Amino acid sequence: MSRPLFYPHGARIAVLTQEVVGVLDYLAPEGGVRLGQLVVVPLGPRRVMGAVWGQGMGDFDMAKLRPVARLIDAPPLAPEMIEFLTRMGEYTLTPLPSMLRMATRAPDLDQPPSARRIIHRAGPPPDRMTDARAAVLRVIEDHGGAGFAPGELAQLAGVTGSVVQGLVKAGTLAETLAPRDTPYPRLDPDLPGKPLAPDQGEAAGQLRDALKTRRYGTTLLRGVTGSGKTEVYLEAVAECLRQGRQALVLLPEIALSSEFLSRVEARFGARPGEWHSGITRTERRRLWTMAAQHHVGMVVGARSALFLPFADLGLIVVDEEHDSSYKQEDVVFYSARDMAVLRASIAGAQVVLASATPSVESWVNAGAGKYARIDLRSRYGTAELPEMGAIDLRESEMEKGRWISPRLAAEIRARKGRGEQSLLFLNRRGYAPITACRACGQQVGCDQCDARMVEHRFQNRLVCHQCGETKPIPVACPSCGVEGRMTAIGPGVERLAEEVAERFPDARATVLSSDLFHSARALKEAIAQISAGETDIIIGTQIVAKGHNFPRLTLVGVIDADLGLQGADMRAAERSFQLMRQVAGRAGREGGDARGLALLQTHQPAHPVIRAILSGEDEAFWDAEAVQRQQAGMPPFGRLAGIILSHPDQSAVENHAREMARRADPLHQIGAELWGPAPAPIARVRGRYRVRMLIRAPRQAPVQTAISRWLALAPKPPSNLRLSVDIDPQGF
Numbered sequence: 001m002s003r004p005l006f007y008p009h010g011a012r013i014a015v016l017t018q019e020v021v022g023v024l025d026y027l028a029p030e031g032g033v034r035l036g037q038l039v040v041v042p043l044g045p046r047r048v049m050g051a052v053w054g055q056g057m058g059d060f061d062m063a064k065l066r067p068v069a070r071l072i073d074a075p076p077l078a079p080e081m082i083e084f085l086t087r088m089g090e091y092t093l094t095p096l097p098s099m100l101r102m103a104t105r106a107p108d109l110d111q112p113p114s115a116r117r118i119i120h121r122a123g124p125p126p127d128r129m130t131d132a133r134a135a136v137l138r139v140i141e142d143h144g145g146a147g148f149a150p151g152e153l154a155q156l157a158g159v160t161g162s163v164v165q166g167l168v169k170a171g172t173l174a175e176t177l178a179p180r181d182t183p184y185p186r187l188d189p190d191l192p193g194k195p196l197a198p199d200q201g202e203a204a205g206q207l208r209d210a211l212k213t214r215r216y217g218t219t220l221l222r223g224v225t226g227s228g229k230t231e232v233y234l235e236a237v238a239e240c241l242r243q244g245r246q247a248l249v250l251l252p253e254i255a256l257s258s259e260f261l262s263r264v265e266a267r268f269g270a271r272p273g274e275w276h277s278g279i280t281r282t283e284r285r286r287l288w289t290m291a292a293q294h295h296v297g298m299v300v301g302a303r304s305a306l307f308l309p310f311a312d313l314g315l316i317v318v319d320e321e322h323d324s325s326y327k328q329e330d331v332v333f334y335s336a337r338d339m340a341v342l343r344a345s346i347a348g349a350q351v352v353l354a355s356a357t358p359s360v361e362s363w364v365n366a367g368a369g370k371y372a373r374i375d376l377r378s379r380y381g382t383a384e385l386p387e388m389g390a391i392d393l394r395e396s397e398m399e400k401g402r403w404i405s406p407r408l409a410a411e412i413r414a415r416k417g418r419g420e421q422s423l424l425f426l427n428r429r430g431y432a433p434i435t436a437c438r439a440c441g442q443q444v445g446c447d448q449c450d451a452r453m454v455e456h457r458f459q460n461r462l463v464c465h466q467c468g469e470t471k472p473i474p475v476a477c478p479s480c481g482v483e484g485r486m487t488a489i490g491p492g493v494e495r496l497a498e499e500v501a502e503r504f505p506d507a508r509a510t511v512l513s514s515d516l517f518h519s520a521r522a523l524k525e526a527i528a529q530i531s532a533g534e535t536d537i538i539i540g541t542q543i544v545a546k547g548h549n550f551p552r553l554t555l556v557g558v559i560d561a562d563l564g565l566q567g568a569d570m571r572a573a574e575r576s577f578q579l580m581r582q583v584a585g586r587a588g589r590e591g592g593d594a595r596g597l598a599l600l601q602t603h604q605p606a607h608p609v610i611r612a613i614l615s616g617e618d619e620a621f622w623d624a625e626a627v628q629r630q631q632a633g634m635p636p637f638g639r640l641a642g643i644i645l646s647h648p649d650q651s652a653v654e655n656h657a658r659e660m661a662r663r664a665d666p667l668h669q670i671g672a673e674l675w676g677p678a679p680a681p682i683a684r685v686r687g688r689y690r691v692r693m694l695i696r697a698p699r700q701a702p703v704q705t706a707i708s709r710w711l712a713l714a715p716k717p718p719s720n721l722r723l724s725v726d727i728d729p730q731g732f
C-alpha cells in the first residue's frame, strides 16, 4: 500500500453516525495517529466513535479543525479491513458509517475498557514487610481475596503502584490477564485426524494445495449429505493453521453448532473462538481483540464474523453455502457468502463453499471455471443415500382432516416397532395457516400487514408471521359476526402433532419449530434428546433440515412436497429442491442394516423438482435451472437489484416511486431495465405500504454507479419514506 500509515497532523476520520456520509477532517492528537486507529471525536455537541481513514487533505486551516477527543484502546483496523469495508460499501451501496458500524459495534469498543490485568493473592507474605505492603495485603484480606485491577488496588490501599508491583515480584501477589486479553488456546493441526476415505483424501489434498499458493481462490466443495465434507474442510483448516494463518468457518445456525465445536475439539485438541449473538460482550471484545492480535487461530461464527479484524486470514469456509440465512436484509443488505469471496480476495485467502445442494450461482461459477469444484458422490462409510419415493396424494385414500397418508403411517409404525425414528417434515409453523369463517368465508388477516393470521394453538393465539402481532382466536367472525363457525384450514406442525398423538398414542413425539423454543439452549437440548433416541417421531419445520446427525433416524416423510413449488419467485424451484434434498438427507446417515427411506407426499409427482429429488439427478436439475436463468438474463448471467420503498401512506409511496421511475435515464444508459413500481411481495408490513422496483442489467454493467446517479435524481421524498437498495436480492 502506497499511502502513508501514520499521520502527525491532520487525519480524515470515518465517523460512526447516521447523518454523516463519509469522512471528516480532524486534528491529530500530539504524537499523531495511525491509519485504522479507532478514536472518539467531537461532532457538534456529541462525541462519536470513528476510525482514521486516511491523511487529512493538507490544505485545510489547522486552526479551524477540532482535535480528536481520545484514542480508543483497541488494535487499529488493518489496511486490508479498510479496503474490505470500502469495497463492500461500494458494492452494496451502503454508506461508510454503516459499514464501519458492522466492523466495530458488536464488541462495544467505545465503552471504557474493563481491567486488562487482575491482581490476586498467590503466595506467602514477603520477606521484607513495610507499612505500605501491609496496607495492600489488608485491602486484599478485607475483600475476601478478590481480584483487583492494579490501579484500583493501589488506590484502595493508599499506596503507589510500585508497591503493588513489588509484591508481585516477591511472589505474594500474582497478575493474570483479564478474560478480554487472554489468548485462545492453540489448536494443534498435527494431532491425528480421522483416517479419510480415498475420495475425502483426494479432496483434502486439493484444498491443501490451494492453500499452499497463499493466494485467493474459491472452491465449491459439493458432497451429498453425509459424505464427510466437514472432515475434508477441517483438513483445509489444519493446513491453514500450519501456515500460521487464521481460519474462519461460517455456519448458518451457529446456535446449533455444539456438535460442530466438539468435532473441532476432537480434531485439534481445543475449542475455536465462537462468534454469534449468544456470546457475552466481554467474550465478543476478547475475540475481536485476539483476532486482530493473531491470538486466535480459528473462529466459528455466524455471518457477522466476517467483519472480525483478523490479522492474517488464510481460509474462509462457508458451510451450507446455499442457506438463505447468509443473506442479511436489514440496514446493510449483503450476502455473507459473496462478501466472504470479496474479503478473501483482498486478504489473499482461500474460500471453501460447502454444500450438498449449492446455489445455482455457485454451480454456474464453478462450471465457468471461476471456482474450482470438488465432488464427493457417496456417503462416508457403509451409509447409503436414502431410497426415495413419492406418494401420489391424488390416489391415496386420505381421511378428512388427516395429513399422513396410509402408506406413510404404515412406514412410521414399522420404524416404531424396530426402535427407529421417523421425521415428518412440514415447513409451516403453528397449527393452521388459515383461520376462516364457515358462514361468510372471510379469512382472518393481520391489521398491520398484508398477511393472514396463523393459529398457534400451543399459545392459544393467532400470530402474524410478518410483524409478530398476536390476537385471541375469535369466537365470532370479525367480518359477519356469526359465532362458533371459525375454523382452522390446512395443516401446520402443531396440527400434525395432534394427528400423530391420535394415531400413534404410544409413540414419543417431539415438535421442532423455531417459535416453540425460547432459547438456543432449549433447542439444543431438544436436539440432544433426539440424538440420544429419546423420541420416536420428530415433527419439524425447516430447522430440522440443517445439518443434524440423528443416528436412529431412518424415515423422512415430507408431508406436503408441493408447498413452495409455486410462486412467481425465480428461486422457488431451487429453494424447494434444496430444502427437500437436505431434509431427505437426514435419513439413514449411520449405515448399518437399515437404509434410509424418504417419502414425498405430492399432488404433482411429475413436477421437475419432485422428479429431480426422486431420481437423484441433481446436476441435471441445476443445469436446467441455469439454462432458465440464462434465458431470462437473471443472476448470475445478469445483474439484479431491488429497491424497496415504504411509507404509511399508500399513495405517497406509489407517487414517489413513479416519479423515480420516470427519471431512470442513468439506468437505461447502462442497458438496464427498470421493472415496476409494483406492490412488494408482502405489500404492507407493520402499517407501512411497500412498493418494489427491480433493476436488471447486463452482467458487466456498472450497476452501482448507475443506481447512485439515479437515486440522486429522485425528487424530494415525502417525510418518513424509507428506501433500501438490495443488490443481488434473494427473491425475484
Ligand code: ADP
Pocket (backbone or CB within 6 Å): 194, 195, 196, 197, 200, 223, 224, 225, 226, 227, 228, 229, 230, 231, 380, 549
Ligand atoms: P457432511 O458434512 O458431508 O454431511 P459429515 O462430515 O457430517 O458429512 O460426515 C457424516 C458422518 O460421517 C459424520 O458422522 C462423520 O463423523 C462421519 N465421517 C465422515 N468422514 C469420516 C472419516 N473419515 N472417518 C470417520 N467418520 C467419518
Ligand code: ZN
Pocket (backbone or CB within 6 Å): 446, 447, 448, 449, 451, 464, 465, 466, 467, 468, 469, 686
Ligand atoms: Zn402483521
